[in-house]
Amino acid sequence: MAGTIGGRTVSSTYAPVRGWLLLPSWAVIGVFLLLPMLLMLVYSFLTKEFRGGVIWEFSLAAYDQFIFDRGLFGDEAPSIEWTYITIFVRSIVQALLATVLCLLIGFPTAYYVATRPARTRALWLFLITIPYWVNLLIRTVSMKFLIRDNGPFNEALLGLGLIDAPFQLVNTNLAVQLGLFYSYLPFMVLPIYASMERYNASLSEAAADLYATRWQILRRVIIPVIKPGIVAGCILVFVPSLGAFLAPDLLGGAKTFMIGSLIEEQFKGNAGNWPFGAAASMILLSMVLVVLMLYARSQAKEL
Amino acid sequence: MNSQVRSSASVAVGIENVEKRYGDFTALMQINLQINDNEFFTLLGPSGCGKTSLLRIIAGFEPTSAGLLFLYGEEIENLPPDKRPINTVFQNYALFPHMSVADNIAFGLKMLGWSSSDIEARVEQMVSLVRLQEFIHRRPAQLSGGQQQRVALARAMAPKPKVLLLDEPLSALDLKLRQQMRAELKQLQRDTGITFVFVTHDQEEALSMSDRIAVMSDGRIQQVGSPMQIYEQPANRFVADFIGDTNLLDAEIVEVAGGGASVRLGTGDVIKSDTPENVQIGDRGFVSLRPESMRLRAAADVGTDAGAVALQGVIEDIVYLGTDRQYTISLASNLRISVREQNVASGSADGLHIGNDVCLQLAERAARFLVN
Structure with a gap:
């Protein structure tokens, strides 16, 4: 039996990397991931039941509703329905902003931690992950408490005389952004840290030896070499930010609505529209897949 | 030490009373050396003797704790590595993994602001010097140890440094290749006329390539001399025992x-x-x-x-x-x-x-x- 370990082909009893090792994970992925997703795909092409649920009758109404406005009774000439498109665009912008913000804060953090002595590194990583021992919901609610009009943040600013009236954060896009950034920062820090830790510091010395300034070392050597970690961090922040619903629900309002909340609403209680929620999910999923495929292609080109 | 020695054009690297301390530990004490222009000079000693510290001080990666450092008569101990016309061949080569062989060799030239046509010509000259013409588009990971070694050499020599530092460059190669590279390195040094400062713990390497050798141990220079002097007239017990x-x-x-x-x-x-x-x-x-x-x-x-x-x-x-x-x-x-x-x-x-x-x-x- 031949297999490959660490890129080398080995053939012996000690390379028994057989397919059945993956069986449990295939079973879990199949039952709990692929099956529900297929169900959603099917639902998105069915007719809605008014109390929630579906009628098993093929219909493109969900996708049509997403893009076109046909009036209250569906009999007017179709015009573009901007409501949902706006929500999607807002979600993409928010997710991109969160990714950029996490990168700007996360990269220096990871760089700092990775360049500490080995013992101190473990402590820093521990400190970074501590907040994540608390449920995301609790943390988001706490943040709302901190930034509300009469919360500690505004009290402090008023007390210092920096502002005359409370600075309204809750229900704004800024608050949602803050929530996303805070929720997903470690997903940026940890993969970049992992790449940084493997980075061979003598590459920086070699670059300095070859007349590169500190900035040139960062731009031409460090960043390209740890790029896989940066890309992984960006994907890990962008994808969940795009579908997030906790931060926009709790910190935002009607004007900060994001895709996640839109989908959530369709399946909640009796007022929902399951086929429409399923269709929005499928559109979201396709967008994420496009991003991942573009990334995969750019990687393939480089090799 | 008089200033005529420092400013003399024949002294490539002048080291005067250089010391290096890490906390309580003294890595180098009272180092005085004059490495001549166009010389193949070797720092030889067991691991921990301070030879690599001294090389890193010359390159500018580490500051001295005391003493003066001259390059062709000019004081350089306060210059950062990117301001010293000295290049290094690293022990593990430290090739940039995301760049092709050609881009690795061109890196220093780009940083120095050479024109792209000059860079292209120089890279071509360097790859033919180290016989890597067919490999210029490969990444370092696609090369053998000996080929990587040649890229590291070409990269360090491309910017025409005044002094080339080599930190145990042959230690990662197998015996046959190491012996072959010894001859090639010596030939390269003769052909280019660049001053080589070579660090090794391998006495055979030192004896076979060097014009002069400084034998080091415990942070001190024990003897400086030609291979024959070091071997036949050792200055002390350590040198007699360490060499051969x-x-x-x-x-x-x-x-x-x-x-x-x-x-x-x-x-x-x-x-x-x-x-x-x-x-x-x-x-x-x-x-x-x-x-x-x-x-x-x-x-x-x-x-x-x-x-x-x-x-x-x-x-x-x-x-x-x-x-x-x-x-x-x-x-x-x-x-x-x-x-x-x-x-x-x-x-x-x-x-x-x-x-x-x-x-x-x-x-x-x-x-x-x-x-x-």
Whole structure:
């Protein structure tokens, strides 16, 4: 039996990397991931039941509703329905902003931690992950408490005389952004840290030896070499930010609505529209897949 | 130290009273060296002797704790590495993994702001110098160790540095390749005329390539000299022991005459020996006897020709080494000495076996006396 370990082909009893090792994970992925997703795909092409649920009758109404406005009774000439498109665009912008913000804060953090002595590194990583021992919901609610009009943040600013009236954060896009950034920062820090830790510091010395300034070392050597970690961090922040619903629900309002909340609403209680929620999910999923495929292609080109 | 030496164009790297301390630990003390222009200079010593620290100080990766550093007469100890016209070949090569061979070689030239046509021409010149023409589009990971080594050399030499530093560049290669690269490096240094400062712990490497060698141990320079001086006239016990194999026997001077002296060994035998200047009768120390500087003969064959015989003993062990045989001889007073004989076709020593009585004849100037 031949297999490959660490890129080398080995053939012996000690390379028994057989397919059945993956069986449990295939079973879990199949039952709990692929099956529900297929169900959603099917639902998105069915007719809605008014109390929630579906009628098993093929219909493109969900996708049509997403893009076109046909009036209250569906009999007017179709015009573009901007409501949902706006929500999607807002979600993409928010997710991109969160990714950029996490990168700007996360990269220096990871760089700092990775360049500490080995013992101190473990402590820093521990400190970074501590907040994540608390449920995301609790943390988001706490943040709302901190930034509300009469919360500690505004009290402090008023007390210092920096502002005359409370600075309204809750229900704004800024608050949602803050929530996303805070929720997903470690997903940026940890993969970049992992790449940084493997980075061979003598590459920086070699670059300095070859007349590169500190900035040139960062731009031409460090960043390209740890790029896989940066890309992984960006994907890990962008994808969940795009579908997030906790931060926009709790910190935002009607004007900060994001895709996640839109989908959530369709399946909640009796007022929902399951086929429409399923269709929005499928559109979201396709967008994420496009991003991942573009990334995969750019990687393939480089090799 | 006078300033004429510093500013002299023939001194590529001048090091004056350089010290390096890490907390309580002193890595380098009172280092004084002058590395000449166009010289293949080697820093040789066991690991931890400070040779790599000294190289990193010259490159600018580490500051000195005290002392002065000159490059062709100019003080450079306050310049960062990117401002020193010195390039380094790193021990693990430190090639940029995300760049092709050509981009690796071009890196320093780009940083120096060369025009793209000049860069292209120089890269072409360098790849043909190190014979990597077919590989210029490959990534370092797609090259063998020897090829990576050549890229590292080409990359460091492309910006035409005034001094090239090499930090154990051959240690990662296998024996055959290492021997071949020795010759290539030496040739490259001759052809380019760049001053090489080479760091190694391998004495054979140092002896075969260098114009001059500085032997280091415990953060100090023990001796500076040509390979022949270092090998044949070691300045102290450490150098005698570290460079090549040798027998170190306790000795006392019993007679001083002309350029040499007679010394008495622990066995009671008196032999002729080279000495440093200014030794006196009664000085105690040791003699270094290289295993290859002695001839071995069966005691029975020597007969009455006793005048040429220096030492007598019994063969205790014989190790066959291919080109040589190594004999361990036990002498009087429980002393042992090792002797190497070449396995020539007619093999005069072939008849010797363990347990045979033998006589040792010393070659001219085989023994060197050193005070403790």
